[in-house]
Amino acid sequence: MIDIRLLREDFNTTKTALQRRGVETADIDRLVFLDEKHRRFTARRDQLRSEIKKLSAQISALRRSDKGETVDQLTAKSKSLSNEEKAVSAQAESVNSELRSLLLILPNLPDPDCPDGLTAESNVIIRSYPTRLPEYPLHQRVPHWDIGKELDILDMERGAKLSGSMFPLYKGMGAALVRALTSFALDLHADTFTEIQPPTLVRTQTMMGSGHLPKFSDEAYQVERDDLWAIPTAEVPLTSMFADEILEQSDLPILLTAHTPCFRREAGAAGSKTRGLLRLHEFNKVELFGYVTQDQAADVHSDMLRRAEELCKKLGLSYRVLDLCAGDMGLSAKRTYDVEVYAPGCDQWLEVSSVSWCGDYQARRANIRYRSADRVNQFVHTLNGSALAWPRIWAALVETYRLEDGSVEIPQCLQHYMRGVGRITK
RNA sequence: GGAGGGAUGCGAGAGUGGCCGAAUCGGGCGGUCUCGAAAACCGCUGUGUUGAAAGACACCGUGGGUUCAAAUCCCACUCCCUCCGCCA
Numbered sequence: 445m446i447d448i449r450l451l452r453e454d455f456n457t458t459k460t461a462l463q464r465r466g467v468e469t470a471d472i473d474r475l476v477f478l479d480e481k482h483r484r485f486t487a488r489r490d491q492l493r494s495e496i497k498k499l500s501a502q503i504s505a506l507r508r509s510d511k512g513e514t515v516d517q518l519t520a521k522s523k524s525l526s527n528e529e530k531a532v533s534a535q536a537e538s539v540n541s542e543l544r545s546l547l548l549i550l551p552n553l554p555d556p557d558c559p560d561g562l563t564a565e566s567n568v569i570i571r572s573y574p575t576r577l578p579e580y581p582l583h584q585r586v587p588h589w590d591i592g593k594e595l596d597i598l599d600m601e602r603g604a605k606l607s608g609s610m611f612p613l614y615k616g617m618g619a620a621l622v623r624a625l626t627s628f629a630l631d632l633h634a635d636t637f638t639e640i641q642p643p644t645l646v647r648t649q650t651m652m653g654s655g656h657l658p659k660f661s662d663e664a665y666q667v668e669r670d671d672l673w674a675i676p677t678a679e680v681p682l683t684s685m686f687a688d689e690i691l692e693q694s695d696l697p698i699l700l701t702a703h704t705p706c707f708r709r710e711a712g713a714a715g716s717k718t719r720g721l722l723r724l725h726e727f728n729k730v731e732l733f734g735y736v737t738q739d740q741a742a743d744v745h746s747d748m749l750r751r752a753e754e755l756c757k758k759l760g761l762s763y764r765v766l767d768l769c770a771g772d773m774g775l776s777a778k779r780t781y782d783v784e785v786y787a788p789g790c791d792q793w794l795e796v797s798s799v800s801w802c803g804d805y806q807a808r809r810a811n812i813r814y815r816s817a818d819r820v821n822q823f824v825h826t827l828n829g830s831a832l833a834w835p836r837i838w839a840a841l842v843e844t845y846r847l848e849d850g851s852v853e854i855p856q857c858l859q860h861y862m863r864g865v866g867r868i869t870k
Numbered sequence: 871g872g873a874g875g876g877a878u879g880c881g882a883g884a885g886u887g888g889c890c891g892a893a894u895c896g897g898g899c900g901g902u903c904u905c906g907a908a909a910a911c912c913g914c915u916g917u918g919u920u921g922a923a924a925g926a927c928a929c930c931g932u933g934g935g936u937u938c939a940a941a942u943c944c945c946a947c948u949c950c951c952u953c954c955g956c957c958a
Contacts, residue, residue: 487921487926496939501889505888507888522938522939821918
């Protein structure tokens with residue numbers, strides 16, 4: 445969440461920034477109103493508590509000198525103050541809880557450099573690789589769901605039998621391909637990122653830390669019986685890994701990578717954009733994550749983006765990078781770059797990575813700080829990015845590498861991870 | 871799943887109703903001493919909210935309750951440890 449003091453101390457700038465993200469004026473005004481009210485109540489409450497404390501001390505002292513009636517008098521007075529304190533506390537608490545719930549669904553302030561706009565149409569393509577989309581011959585114009593069936597490496601029907609639509613089942617070299625991609629990526633990141641294998645079912649509190657709750661509860665699978673949630677991305681456990689901790693500045697940056705399954709309900713999604721592997725309830729992804737100081741954020745952000753792009757390049761896929769506009773970014777982000785690969789078979793650009801700098805928004809929620817050199821505690825900055833989400837890569841790969849005879853070539857860099865197999869044939 | 875034990879500041883660990891936000895030791899930081907270091911000695915050293923400041927208030931696993939007053943008493947929960955059972 446954002447620091448409420450920004451609204452208090454620099455109202456106009458903050459309001460304008462929030463409006464760029466599509467926040468209603470009425471909500472902003474409500475926040476300011478509640479903040480003032482909350483401070484009034486807590487001030488009164490603290491004043492009452494202070495008086496009660498003083499009376500208690502007097503009672504304690506008088507008890508020893510045995511002044512019965514004075515003690516009774518003071519006790520009665522303290523009792524009535526105590527009752528008032530309870531009432532005021534309750535009011536303060538109720539205002540606080542409304543304030544907090546509003547704050548928890550309020551988006552982060554966008555980076556000033558991030559493009560204006562409220563919808564995906566305003567996202568800016570900042571580069572394409574290769575600069576011009578190559579010509580794809582007819583044999584590369586077959587969608588991956590057909591290729592998967594033809595080569596018997598993807599069985600969406602049986603996946604659906606087990607779990608419903610949008611749950612894929614990879615088979616044979618199809619399954620090996622996902623595993624190869626994972627190993628390839630993790631090995632590539634291992635130079636600077638520490639590999640983590642986190643739990644994939646997490647507490648409500650953990651989902652709150654990254655910003656996935658309370659606003660997006662409809663998007664997540666919930667294990668109600670045990671009060672756990674299936675993670676929609678490794679970002680969730682990685683964000684809360686250091687929750688409620690104070691790190692040393694010398695520990696930073698902390699750079700992590702994790703391969704996990706990701707679960708998304710994708711409520712309401714249906715139609716041509718969901719065929720095959722385009723949109724799934726469960727998929728695998730390698731994630732990059734960073735805890736950094738404010739000064740380190742920009743470098744780590746561009747390094748993560750570079751890594752996502754590097755993977756696309758090494759896999760020989762056409763891709764482009766988008767600078768997301770203020771209104772299209774996720775709740776927690778200040779600046780986001782998306783990487784999209786081109787899938788010639790289904791003729792679509794597929795988002796395979798989203799690299800975000802979240803400032804101190806998540807750190808504030810999860811209470812993650814570091815002791816700076818001048819011994820002042822500050823919130824860390826967090827960054828996350830996929831590198832990469834495999835099903836769409838899988839799709840783009842089999843479509844791009846399909847040969848005239850219907851077989852699919854395996855890119856050189858992956859063959860080592862696939863027992864040396866260079867081609868998937870019928 | 872059953873039985874028991876525990877949770878206090880950076881770490882260890884006292885504290886069972888009233889100057890306890892918390893003894894003591896260790897660690898860290900600063901100083902004295904030293905050519906320098908070690909040792910010794912002295913001092914400082916939790917987090918947050920609010921306030922211009924002085925200050926005030928909150929926090930002793932979490933949430934409730936009792937009381938004029940709770941780290942301390944009561945209730946519920948969570949986590950950790952030990953033993954038994956079960957198990958990839």
